[in-house]
Amino acid sequence: MNGVSAEIICRDLGFGYGKTRVLEHFDARFAPGLTLVKGFSGCGKSTLLKLIAGYLAPTSGTLAIPGGGRPDSAFQRHSLGFVFQQLNLLPLASLRRNLELVGTLAGLSRTDVHARTDKYLALLGLDAFADRLPSTLSGGQQQRAAIARALIKEPTVLLLDEPTSGLDDLNCRVIMKLLGSHLPPACVCLVATHDQRLSDLPHEGLDFNRFLPVERHLVALA
Numbered sequence: 001m002n003g004v005s006a007e008i009i010c011r012d013l014g015f016g017y018g019k020t021r022v023l024e025h026f027d028a029r030f031a032p033g034l035t036l037v038k039g040f041s042g043c044g045k046s047t048l049l050k051l052i053a054g055y056l057a058p059t060s061g062t063l064a065i066p067g068g069g070r071p072d073s074a075f076q077r078h079s080l081g082f083v084f085q086q087l088n089l090l091p092l093a094s095l096r097r098n099l100e101l102v103g104t105l106a107g108l109s110r111t112d113v114h115a116r117t118d119k120y121l122a123l124l125g126l127d128a129f130a131d132r133l134p135s136t137l138s139g140g141q142q143q144r145a146a147i148a149r150a151l152i153k154e155p156t157v158l159l160l161d162e163p164t165s166g167l168d169d170l171n172c173r174v175i176m177k178l179l180g181s182h183l184p185p186a187c188v189c190l191v192a193t194h195d196q197r198l199s200d201l202p203h204e205g206l207d208f209n210r211f212l213p214v215e216r217h218l219v220a221l222a
């Protein structure tokens, strides 16, 4: 068989911030579809997403993205959608411009940029806010905007860090509908979350506590 894997494959992965070891001998495969990455605060969920994105480099082991390569800058530009907890919307650009810039940097044609901008703003209920600056939007609207922006590339890997934290049920349901029914084809989507509401979606689960109980002392404090 000569097939190219559509999965993210982590083999014997190790990573630490100085003396804080976050991953040791971590093995996992993430297939197309939705995986919820759950675990205690501080157990390493965000770190795992950043390793998969290629924003951090493992200290040992290997990590392959769909297609078999390493997460390099071409992957980040063309095939990765990442929504950080801080969202990172460009403050001086309208919502529409935020999406268009990412689409243009990803090398999409002007026609695709415009069509997808309209499509994902509509899917996330943001058409009416397209010409507003991020700072004029509510927290939920900004969270939905960051997800729309990540989707404009129709990425093969979509990484969302706590996308529904602090959101009311209505905002949460809009994001759940997107994750449940509108992921791009063959997209591997990992969502780091504490939000039990997302468990209603069909998903694979990764219980990260098994791998790194770094903050287990919090249980004793609680």
Ligand SMILES: Nc1ncnc2c1ncn2[C@@H]1O[C@H](COP(=O)(O)OP(=O)(O)OP(=O)(O)O)[C@@H](O)[C@H]1O
Binding pocket: 017, 020, 022, 039, 040, 041, 042, 043, 044, 045, 046, 047, 048, 192, 214
């Ligand atoms: N830049 C950094 N420098 C040093 N240590 C860090 C850094 N970022 C994270 N850590 C530590 O690495 C561990 C894992 O952090 P990480 O943010 O990945 O956890 P998390 O599971 O995403 O937490 P949360 O659910 O609270 O967002 C924690 O102990 C954290 O203190």
